[in-house]
Amino acid sequence: MSRYRVVLAAAVVVLLPVFAGAEPYLAVAKGLKCGTCHVAASGGGKRTAYGNTYAQTELPARTLDLGTIWTGELGSYFAVGGDARGGWRQVDVPGQRSATDTDLDEFLAYAEIRPVPKYLTLYVDARLRPDDPVIREQWARLTLPGGRWSLRAGEFFLPFGWRLEDDSAFIRQVPGINFNTPDKGWELGYERGPWTAQLAVTRGTAGGPEVDSGKQYSLRLSRVLQGWRVGGSLNLNDAKVGDRRMHNLFAGVRTGPVAWLAELDYIVDEGTPTGRRASWTSLLEANYGYRKGHNLKLTYEWFDPDDAVDEDERNRLSVVWEYAPFQFLQARLGYRNYTGIPQNAVQNREQLFAELHVFF
Amino acid sequence: MSEPTTTRTETRRGACARLAMLAALLAGCSAGNGSGLDVSGRPLGEGGDVPLAPTLAAIQANVFDPFCVVCHSGANAPLGLRLDAASSFTNLVSVRSRQVGSLFRVEPGQPDRSYLVQKLEGTAAEGRQMPLDGPPLPQATIDFVRQWIADGALPGGAGPGAGPPVVVSLAPQPGSMLAAMPADITAGFDRDIDASTVNDQTFTLVRSNDGVFDNGDDVAITPAAVGLAPMNARLAVMDLTGVPAVDDRYRVGLEGSGPNVVLDLDGIALDGEFDMALPSGDGTAGGDFVAEFEVAGLQPSLESIQANVFTPDCAVCHTGPPGPDLPAGLDLSSADASFANLVDQASIQQPAVDRVEPFDAEASYLVQKLEGAPGITGSRMPQGGPFLDQAVVDVIRSWIDSGADR
Numbered sequence: 001m002s003r004y005r006v007v008l009a010a011a012v013v014v015l016l017p018v019f020a021g022a023e024p025y026l027a028v029a030k031g032l033k034c035g036t037c038h039v040a041a042s043g044g045g046k047r048t049a050y051g052n053t054y055a056q057t058e059l060p061a062r063t064l065d066l067g068t069i070w071t072g073e074l075g076s077y078f079a080v081g082g083d084a085r086g087g088w089r090q091v092d093v094p095g096q097r098s099a100t101d102t103d104l105d106e107f108l109a110y111a112e113i114r115p116v117p118k119y120l121t122l123y124v125d126a127r128l129r130p131d132d133p134v135i136r137e138q139w140a141r142l143t144l145p146g147g148r149w150s151l152r153a154g155e156f157f158l159p160f161g162w163r164l165e166d167d168s169a170f171i172r173q174v175p176g177i178n179f180n181t182p183d184k185g186w187e188l189g190y191e192r193g194p195w196t197a198q199l200a201v202t203r204g205t206a207g208g209p210e211v212d213s214g215k216q217y218s219l220r221l222s223r224v225l226q227g228w229r230v231g232g233s234l235n236l237n238d239a240k241v242g243d244r245r246m247h248n249l250f251a252g253v254r255t256g257p258v259a260w261l262a263e264l265d266y267i268v269d270e271g272t273p274t275g276r277r278a279s280w281t282s283l284l285e286a287n288y289g290y291r292k293g294h295n296l297k298l299t300y301e302w303f304d305p306d307d308a309v310d311e312d313e314r315n316r317l318s319v320v321w322e323y324a325p326f327q328f329l330q331a332r333l334g335y336r337n338y339t340g341i342p343q344n345a346v347q348n349r350e351q352l353f354a355e356l357h358v359f360f
Numbered sequence: 361m362s363e364p365t366t367t368r369t370e371t372r373r374g375a376c377a378r379l380a381m382l383a384a385l386l387a388g389c390s391a392g393n394g395s396g397l398d399v400s401g402r403p404l405g406e407g408g409d410v411p412l413a414p415t416l417a418a419i420q421a422n423v424f425d426p427f428c429v430v431c432h433s434g435a436n437a438p439l440g441l442r443l444d445a446a447s448s449f450t451n452l453v454s455v456r457s458r459q460v461g462s463l464f465r466v467e468p469g470q471p472d473r474s475y476l477v478q479k480l481e482g483t484a485a486e487g488r489q490m491p492l493d494g495p496p497l498p499q500a501t502i503d504f505v506r507q508w509i510a511d512g513a514l515p516g517g518a519g520p521g522a523g524p525p526v527v528v529s530l531a532p533q534p535g536s537m538l539a540a541m542p543a544d545i546t547a548g549f550d551r552d553i554d555a556s557t558v559n560d561q562t563f564t565l566v567r568s569n570d571g572v573f574d575n576g577d578d579v580a581i582t583p584a585a586v587g588l589a590p591m592n593a594r595l596a597v598m599d600l601t602g603v604p605a606v607d608d609r610y611r612v613g614l615e616g617s618g619p620n621v622v623l624d625l626d627g628i629a630l631d632g633e634f635d636m637a638l639p640s641g642d643g644t645a646g647g648d649f650v651a652e653f654e655v656a657g658l659q660p661s662l663e664s665i666q667a668n669v670f671t672p673d674c675a676v677c678h679t680g681p682p683g684p685d686l687p688a689g690l691d692l693s694s695a696d697a698s699f700a701n702l703v704d705q706a707s708i709q710q711p712a713v714d715r716v717e718p719f720d721a722e723a724s725y726l727v728q729k730l731e732g733a734p735g736i737t738g739s740r741m742p743q744g745g746p747f748l749d750q751a752v753v754d755v756i757r758s759w760i761d762s763g764a765d766r
Binding site: 155242274305 | 403732738
């Protein structure tokens with residue numbers, strides 16, 4: 001292997017997926033599908049043995065010698081994993097006193113049971129609390145021989161656009177498809193060469209009980225290549241309160257040490273008090289992996305709540321430094337600047353945060 | 361093995377240049393200047409220009425609209441909790457929390473036990489403080505929410521009245537069609553109620569047995585328990601545990617007249633008259649509160665559709681003789697009127713299309729209006745929602761496709 005190839009391989013390996021919430025820029029940088037490092041084909045949740053291994057050996061600034069590599073695998077039939085996040089946050093709203101908050105935000109535990117390894121998987125993702133555990137995902141997946149087709153049934157996060165870890169991003173918050181809103185139903189998955197696709201039919205109640213016979217249909221299709229990828233999603237929620245239709249295009253490209261993400265969403269609601277309302281959200285993100293274990297993330301987001309109303313748009317600009325000093329640990333320090341209409345102070349807030357993330 | 365220093369430096373310079381380009385690009389973008397908009401980003405005069413006060417209308421304009429509906433709206437509202445102006449009252453007041461089922465989202469008279477307050481103040485047992493990922497609302501703002509709840513959680517812009525006690529909320533929602541029997545029925549009042557007057561004689565439930573009430577075959581339901589909610593003298597609860605789930609129309613009664621009536625702590629009788637708008641009452645003590653809901657049971661016949669759909673959902677507006685006050689000239693107040701005005705009758709809005717074309721639901725304007733099909737004139741029906749469950753529309757389709765017989 002030439003010196004150049006070794007350098008390139010090392011640079012690519014640095015950007016492998018590790019963090020529990022999906023960090024799709026890492027997949028873009030590596031040229032891998034989300035399902036390579038996560039149990040779910042569209043990313044997020046428990047990491048695979050592959051994801052865990054690289055997370056410990058290549059991602060952090062240095063790897064402590066613990067004598068073994070934790071893969072989460074407890075034999076052929078069982079695997080576990082987990083994530084814990086907590087930190088400090090300060091929010092400054094113009095004209096108001098600063099608000100600070102320090103908390104353990106969440107502790108997630110994952111269990112994967114494989115009664116028939118490679119073909120049949122049972123999966124649980126639980127947010128643990130002392131007296132009130134909450135199941136986020138619980139599903140069974142049957143993968144057909146050859147691995148191209150799979151069928152998943154149960155409660156799971158829906159496929160739609162980039163599955164960012166940050167649920168407060170406009171492209172996660174506004175569509176309402178995020179880590180707070182699993183839905184029950186089934187999903188057909190397809191993997192072939194550079195193509196990955198998921199078609200889900202679910203209740204459409206964003207985590208609530210079924211209230212009508214309408215369903216939510218989610219289709220996500222993307223083509224994944226070594227240095228770039230492009231995809232699109234369609235979503236129709238046929239609901240008694242008024243249909244919602246969502247469409248998006250998303251893309252990622254790697255230019256040297258920078259991995260770029262972009263997404264544009266168009267959302268149409270039929271059930272608002274003023275009738276039909278169409279909104280737009282977008283994201284543009286640059287991730288600069290300037291040194292092993294370090295990533296500088298610059299994100300710009302835009303949100304137009306109603307395309308029939310002028311001058312109501314909002315922006316969000318974020319600068320986040322991510323540092324993985326050694327395996328199982330990530331620190332994150334960030335600043336977000338929200339800009340919106342001047343008469344709403346909260347839309348013009350600033351936020352500072354520091355977060356520690358322990359994962360295994 | 362290390363990367364050549366020159367190559368690494370050039371790569372970093374290139375990355376910095378791209379980041380600088382991105383920064384320059386973003387600097388050219390800006391948020392809206394808010395011209396002509398209210399604090400929620402909606403056009404002035406649309407209804408949100410209300411100073412903060414302990415009323416739902418003011419809280420809607422100053423809290424729900426600007427901070428909550430960005431997520432809590434539309435078909436994908438988390439946990440089905442829509443907080444737009446058309447939905448907030450019915451989704452909050454006397455409705456059980458989906459995260460902590462022992463609590464109501466808003467329990468009239470009990471701000472401390474209302475899950476909405478707990479979520480806003482960050483004391484809820486489940487999930488994160490709301491607004492999600494935003495700064496907490498100022499306590500002074502939350503205090504208005506607290507006061508609104510303490511005053512009885514009245515709908516609209518109403519504050520606590522000085523007249524007789526009234527019903528301010530009912531769950532299930534009056535006129536609603538449910539997929540399953542509710543676990544309980546709750547009625548909220550605008551003040552503390554005398555617990556001894558809330559019992560199975562004053563808070564009643566009957567089912568029609570045949571879709572029609574008062575024809576001698578109504579069935580009285582015997583609930584597991586009836587009384588005031590624990591530590592809340594403003595909320596009456598009828599426990600339906602063990603009650604057989606029968607698809608039928610149900611009628612809830614709260615007595616304001618007769619030998620056994622609901623009384624407040626001053627001995628004043630319930631002002632119960634109800635015409636599908638809460639709070640109840642005509643300003644004079646006395647009068648029974650009567651509201652209906654339905655548990656599925658729809659059949660593809662005009663009689664069933666009339667009883668279960670047209671009468672409760674359409675005839676509120678589509679009633680009366682032809683004239684300027686009758687929407688689209690369409691009277692749906694009885695099965696005879698509905699048949700005469702629908703079947704083989706051209707739409708006024710789109711004369712080339714029949715309102716009901718027998719054997720062809722797809723071509724029937726009624727179905728198009730109910731489903732909000734592209735190309736309809738005016739609004740989807742029922743106007744302003746909530747819209748009919750597709751399963752209900754499918755039954756109407758079946759009736760049409762089978763010939764739309766009388």
